[in-house]
Amino acid sequence: MELELSLGDASSKPFAFMEKAHRQVANKGLGFSMGLGLGSAGRDQEEQKIHEVADDDDDDDGEDDEDGRDQRPSTGLPLQLDLLPLAPVPRNQASHQGLTWPSDNGSSEAGSSGNVGLPARGLDVNRLPSTAVTAAAGEEVEDGAAAEVESSPNSAASSFQMDFCIYRGGNGGTKRDFEGGEAERASSRASDEDDNGLTRKKLRLSKEQSAFLEESFKEHNTLNPKQKLALAKQLNLRPRQVEVWFQNRRARTKLKQTEVDCEYLKRCCETLTEENRRLHKELQELRALKTSNPFYMQLPATTLTMCPSCERVAATSTAPSAAASTATTATDPSTTTTANRPRFYPFSHQPSGAS
């Protein structure tokens, strides 16, 4: 039995303790290992682990690796519902997880999937009317890529774009209905932006836009530039909005994971407390045994040892003479205790390999 609480430096060997724990569990079901890495190491994997299952099937196709930076082998991390931050993932790590994202050829593929049965109603709450967009194109100083999208030949007429118009529709339960409120809000936003660029207007994404982004996020939690542009085009958003949405989404995922981690650690703490209580009790019993048996009184030290064969824990002790001789010659007690000292095994058998 081994109690291991690892704090920090989870990046050095991320799964060492997990392997140990799994071995022990497999052996006798008594192993308990707990790893806790604190710090920034491996924060990226939290999200990745969450989606690893979904992404596993796609790891090989690599259709999104055209820009070269995203080409890297699969990490092959084991699927674990553990809470252990892993080693840091290289940038754009998620890109290799292989989603079938739009490529250069006009993104019609993604567009067809992107339509997801949503009706095109020709009003976008997050975009100015096409004429206004044209007029305001010069004002898009925030994101040069947005202008690129707008000016792209592919974007002309937006035959494949999703046109979102429902503002938190359905049971989202806003007080405003679409027919009146949305058009008004959209136009009012446009006028606000036109009035002064200083007032930051937060553009609420529609339910459909959020759902589509959510689906995309399930496939990948990060975007490469092409994916970002394609998504933006599909959703009729600025690329910067898509990027920000993914950033915030990753933050939410991490926050949720942190909550789960806290819950898990709480349970682990309770378990360890209970284990500690049990070990204290066991220690008291052993001390009582020691005082009641004069044989043990002559031994210089009593330690708990696990039998390598049966892995039962028992008290072992060194013989006085042997202990004295090693004490005079040994430079490193930790190495001499097991290597040189004759051992007393209180088990019913002699463990294999024991001298």
Place this chain on the structure above:
DNA sequence: ATATGTTCTTCATTTACTTCA
């Protein structure tokens, strides 16, 4: 090898907006 600039990411924070009492 080193310095510099660019791009991208995460993180903490701000702020617009919604919901509810």
Place this chain on the structure above:
DNA sequence: ATTGAAGTAAATGAAGAACAT
């Protein structure tokens, strides 16, 4: 109908890493 607190999520800016030159 109004208001203010609380919650949510979009947006911002700083800092750092990776990469190219």
